[in-house]
Each structure stands twice: as structure tokens, then as C-alpha cells.
Amino acid sequence: MGRIELKNIYKSFGEVEVIKGIDLFINEGELVIFVGPSGCGKSTLLRLISGLEEATHGTITIDGEDMTSKRPAERGLSMVFQSYALYPHKTVRENMGFGLTVARVPKTVIAKKVHEAAVTLKLEDLLDRRPKELSGGQRQRVAIGRAIVREPRAFLFDEPLSNLDAALRVEMRLEIAKLHQLLRATMVYVTHDQVEAMTLADRIVVLQDGLVEQIGTPLELYERPANLFVAQFIGSPKMNVVGANSKAGTVTFANGSEWDFKGAPDNAAHLGVRPESISLCGTAEGVLAGEIEVVEHLGSDSFAYVAVDKVGVFTVRIVGRAHVKPGEVTGLSFGADDIHLFGQHGGVALAFA
Ligand SMILES: Nc1ncnc2c1ncn2[C@@H]1O[C@H](COP(=O)(O)OP(=O)(O)OP(=O)(O)O)[C@@H](O)[C@H]1O
Ligand SMILES: [Mg+2]
Incomplete structure (x- = not known):
């Protein structure tokens, strides 16, 4: 019934x-x-x-x-x-x-x-x-x-x-x-x-x-x-999405930073990564580097908002207490398994099943 x-x-x-x-x-x-x-x-x-x-x-x-x-x-x-x-x-x-x-x-x-x-x-x-x-x-x-x-x-x-x-x-x-x-x-x-x-x-x-x-x-x-649309609608805080092009296994961000990513499709226009999939690291090791603007302490978690020049602001979830402060410069690290690539019109970029 x-x-x-x-x-x-x-x-x-x-x-x-x-x-x-x-x-x-x-x-x-x-x-x-x-x-x-x-x-x-x-x-x-x-x-x-x-x-x-x-x-x-x-x-x-x-x-x-x-x-x-x-x-x-x-x-x-x-x-x-x-x-x-x-x-x-x-x-x-x-x-x-x-x-x-x-x-x-x-x-x-x-x-x-x-x-x-x-x-x-x-x-x-x-x-x-x-x-x-x-x-x-x-x-x-x-x-x-x-x-x-x-x-x-x-x-x-x-x-x-x-x-x-x-x-x-x-x-x-x-x-x-x-x-x-x-x-x-x-x-x-x-x-x-x-x-x-x-x-x-x-x-x-x-x-x-x-x-x-x-x-x-x-x-x-x-x-x-x-x-x-679904990527940004489901999940709180929502998925970070920034402009990014991919060609021949390299993802290029709006500030010119390049990321070696074998298997990246050639038609990506946006890169998405969830706040919990990013970790803070030294600027040399990160995919991107930026400056911490705000840190929110919620007790169980903290959220750091990291501005990457010309690319955008990333929300980063840190489990427990965050030992970082506004004004500090940090690297942002994430892996190929953590990201979502979308084409120009917002659909999933191909070859990323
Ligand atoms: N009886 C009605 N006459 C004219 N327009 C209507 C009528 N009922 C709903 N609409 C319109 O239909 C659209 C969808 O309305 P609906 O109430 O289904 O939205 P919803 O997704 O439930 O929104 P919310 O999250 O705000 O409750 C809206 O633009 C609304 O103005
Ligand atoms: Mg309703």
C-alpha cells in the first residue's frame, strides 16, 4: 500500500x-x-x-x-x-x-x-x-x-x-x-x-x-x-565552488595556479570541494594559498574562511578547536578524490564518473 x-x-x-x-x-x-x-x-x-x-x-x-x-x-x-x-x-x-x-x-x-x-x-x-x-x-x-x-x-x-x-x-x-x-x-x-x-x-x-x-x-x-545546483544545495555549509579550467591533466585556477590532476576531463569550468575535504597546510604544499579572514568556533568544529586572491573565499571545516587566526597565510590542500568538476553549464564534467 x-x-x-x-x-x-x-x-x-x-x-x-x-x-x-x-x-x-x-x-x-x-x-x-x-x-x-x-x-x-x-x-x-x-x-x-x-x-x-x-x-x-x-x-x-x-x-x-x-x-x-x-x-x-x-x-x-x-x-x-x-x-x-x-x-x-x-x-x-x-x-x-x-x-x-x-x-x-x-x-x-x-x-x-x-x-x-x-x-x-x-x-x-x-x-x-x-x-x-x-x-x-x-x-x-x-x-x-x-x-x-x-x-x-x-x-x-x-x-x-x-x-x-x-x-x-x-x-x-x-x-x-x-x-x-x-x-x-x-x-x-x-x-x-x-x-x-x-x-x-x-x-x-x-x-x-x-x-x-x-x-x-x-x-x-x-x-x-x-x-x-544540487552540489551547492545539499550540504551545510555549502560546497565551495570556484572557476577552474582543465586541460591535459592540469587544472588551472583564475589566479594562474596550476594543479596536476591526471584524469581531469578537458571540459571543466567549475571546481567544487566541500568544507570538510580541505585541510590547512603550509603554503608550499597546498593546491592553493590564501589568507584567513574569519574563524568561527562552534565547539565541536571550527570554520575558517580563507580568501584566495582572484579565485574566491573557501570555507574550511576544522574538527574541534582551530589553532589559526585571521590574517595568517595558509595553504589549502585537497585531493583528486575530494573534488567535483562541473562543465560550463553546471552539469558534471565528463570522464569523472
Ligand atoms: N493558488 C495559487 N495561485 C497562483 N500561484 C500559486 C498558487 N499556489 C502557488 N502558486 C505559485 O506557485 C509557485 C510554487 O509555489 P509553492 O507553494 O509550490 O512553492 P514552495 O516550493 O512550496 O515554496 P516555499 O518553500 O516557500 O513553501 C510560487 O511561485 C507560487 O507563487
Ligand atoms: Mg511550500
């Missing part, structure tokens, strides 16, 4: 095309996360799956059944929103059971399902309260509980944790991970949060401007981004 397939989906609002041809297959029990810049169409795509919006073109099937023009209630999905959308005058118990009450499910069955969901979500002691008597995290739990009691084919989440403070977000993230393990239900989840996407997803779909840039497991996207 909960196999979702989108074929050639387009969506326009009036003249404006927002989703521009998306194919996507979501497996039974999979947790798939949509990420992408604000306005790229994440919520719209989720609403198309739920039936709250109708596609302009294309088909949506759930468990093999064509759902393209079915109403939301007929699709058997539950949606959880950022804004909780609870009824303020109803108790937690009534809020959780409301969908079933409307569907005329017998009271004893509703009571049993609400109780089970309350146990799963640790809401047993709060069943008689009203939403205003709950914390943000508890309210979101109720919204999730309301989704669970309907035993949907799949759960759709639109930024469910973004109204919560940082600590609560971490806690709820773990709750959702546990819930997914427990229910083994298909979940489609939209988030802005890198860590949520990397930690929760079986697969991440990176969207930009109504199109899919790449689909893959979190580590596939991190280690083998298909293009410059």
Missing part, C-alpha cells in the same frame, strides 16, 4: 506554469523528501498528490489506481500542515477522531483508534485538553495523530516542524523517524531543513523552478551531485 506514481505532471496557475513536467515513483513504505528553494513548487507538488490541486496535465496513480481527477477524500491520503489546522473548540480527542466521525465510523472504533494513536504519540494525558492548552510540539503531535487514525495509504507532510523551536524540532524529527519505522507507511515530506532531509529521507527529490534536478539517497546526492 502507498505506491505513488506521477507521470509527466504539469501545473499552471493561470498563465504561470509552476510544475513543468515531473515524473516520480514513490515506493511502498518509502519516506521521500522534497527540497528546493522557496517557490520552486514543493507544496504544489504535494497538493497535486493529495488532490487539493488538480494537475493541468499528466497522471497520478496510487497503488496502480488512476487518481488524477479523484477528490482528496477518495485518495486515502492524510496531510499534515505546518499550521496544524486543529479545531480550537474541540478537545485533542475530538480533533483526532474528527475525520472518522465525519465518515460515520462507529464511536467505539473511533475511541480505540484514537487511544492507539495517543499511545504511539504520547498524548494519552492530553486527550481532554484543547489546542490552546498545548505547546507547539504537542499540537503538531495531535495533527499527526489525526492523520494516523485514518490509516492512510500515505502521509503527506508540508514542513510539519518549521513552526517549532530548534530543540523541539530535533525531538520531533526523531519522533517522525520512529513513527516511520513503526508504521512502515509511505511518507512524502516537504522541508527547508537540510538536516531533516538528510536524516529522515530514504530518497530526496531536489526541485528547482518546477523541475526535478536530481533524485537519490541522501548520500548519493551528497557524494555524487548531478550538477552544480
Whole structure:
């Protein structure tokens, strides 16, 4: 249950095309996360799956059944929103059971399902309260509980944790991970949060401007981004990318520095290297040399920002405490295995598989 397939989906609002041809297959029990810049169409795509919006073109099937023009209630999905959308005058118990009450499910069955969901979500002691008597995290739990009691084919989440403070977000993230393990239900989840996407997803779909840039497991996207956009979108702090040409096994940077790199393709225009893949070294040993501008101490890590004249500023992650200071000159060292080369138009440069 909960196999979702989108074929050639387009969506326009009036003249404006927002989703521009998306194919996507979501497996039974999979947790798939949509990420992408604000306005790229994440919520719209989720609403198309739920039936709250109708596609302009294309088909949506759930468990093999064509759902393209079915109403939301007929699709058997539950949606959880950022804004909780609870009824303020109803108790937690009534809020959780409301969908079933409307569907005329017998009271004893509703009571049993609400109780089970309350146990799963640790809401047993709060069943008689009203939403205003709950914390943000508890309210979101109720919204999730309301989704669970309907035993949907799949759960759709639109930024469910973004109204919560940082600590609560971490806690709820773990709750959702546990819930997914427990229910083994298909979940489609939209988030802005890198860590949520990397930690929760079986697969991440990176969207930009109504199109899919790449689909893959979190580590596939991190280690083998298909293009410059994904490379810089996934990972925090983001990948350093600078202009670099390659020819006959030599990479040349904008300041004229050359780096011997056998096997480099001839069509690279950009070189990417993640902050944790660079180490500081003596200026003579480095691929590049620059001056440290700022050092940030985060406790577990430090970040040094190193300006290389004519090339750019590199973020370098140092594990633990950094023993370097602004104004110092340093070398930057990284290896052939650490870098990503991209062509002029941002795709992966060839011969670097
Ligand atoms: N009902 C609507 N009518 C007209 N335009 C809409 C409508 N809903 C969304 N849009 C437009 O479609 C585009 C995609 O919106 P969507 O809400 O899907 O983005 P999003 O990726 O979820 O962004 P965010 O991260 O800010 O939530 C935006 O440009 C938005 O203005
Ligand atoms: Mg949105």
C-alpha cells in the first residue's frame, strides 16, 4: 500500500506554469523528501498528490489506481500542515477522531483508534485538553495523530516542524523517524531543513523552478551531485565552488595556479570541494594559498574562511578547536578524490564518473 506514481505532471496557475513536467515513483513504505528553494513548487507538488490541486496535465496513480481527477477524500491520503489546522473548540480527542466521525465510523472504533494513536504519540494525558492548552510540539503531535487514525495509504507532510523551536524540532524529527519505522507507511515530506532531509529521507527529490534536478539517497546526492545546483544545495555549509579550467591533466585556477590532476576531463569550468575535504597546510604544499579572514568556533568544529586572491573565499571545516587566526597565510590542500568538476553549464564534467 502507498505506491505513488506521477507521470509527466504539469501545473499552471493561470498563465504561470509552476510544475513543468515531473515524473516520480514513490515506493511502498518509502519516506521521500522534497527540497528546493522557496517557490520552486514543493507544496504544489504535494497538493497535486493529495488532490487539493488538480494537475493541468499528466497522471497520478496510487497503488496502480488512476487518481488524477479523484477528490482528496477518495485518495486515502492524510496531510499534515505546518499550521496544524486543529479545531480550537474541540478537545485533542475530538480533533483526532474528527475525520472518522465525519465518515460515520462507529464511536467505539473511533475511541480505540484514537487511544492507539495517543499511545504511539504520547498524548494519552492530553486527550481532554484543547489546542490552546498545548505547546507547539504537542499540537503538531495531535495533527499527526489525526492523520494516523485514518490509516492512510500515505502521509503527506508540508514542513510539519518549521513552526517549532530548534530543540523541539530535533525531538520531533526523531519522533517522525520512529513513527516511520513503526508504521512502515509511505511518507512524502516537504522541508527547508537540510538536516531533516538528510536524516529522515530514504530518497530526496531536489526541485528547482518546477523541475526535478536530481533524485537519490541522501548520500548519493551528497557524494555524487548531478550538477552544480544540487552540489551547492545539499550540504551545510555549502560546497565551495570556484572557476577552474582543465586541460591535459592540469587544472588551472583564475589566479594562474596550476594543479596536476591526471584524469581531469578537458571540459571543466567549475571546481567544487566541500568544507570538510580541505585541510590547512603550509603554503608550499597546498593546491592553493590564501589568507584567513574569519574563524568561527562552534565547539565541536571550527570554520575558517580563507580568501584566495582572484579565485574566491573557501570555507574550511576544522574538527574541534582551530589553532589559526585571521590574517595568517595558509595553504589549502585537497585531493583528486575530494573534488567535483562541473562543465560550463553546471552539469558534471565528463570522464569523472
Ligand atoms: N493558488 C495559487 N495561485 C497562483 N500561484 C500559486 C498558487 N499556489 C502557488 N502558486 C505559485 O506557485 C509557485 C510554487 O509555489 P509553492 O507553494 O509550490 O512553492 P514552495 O516550493 O512550496 O515554496 P516555499 O518553500 O516557500 O513553501 C510560487 O511561485 C507560487 O507563487
Ligand atoms: Mg511550500
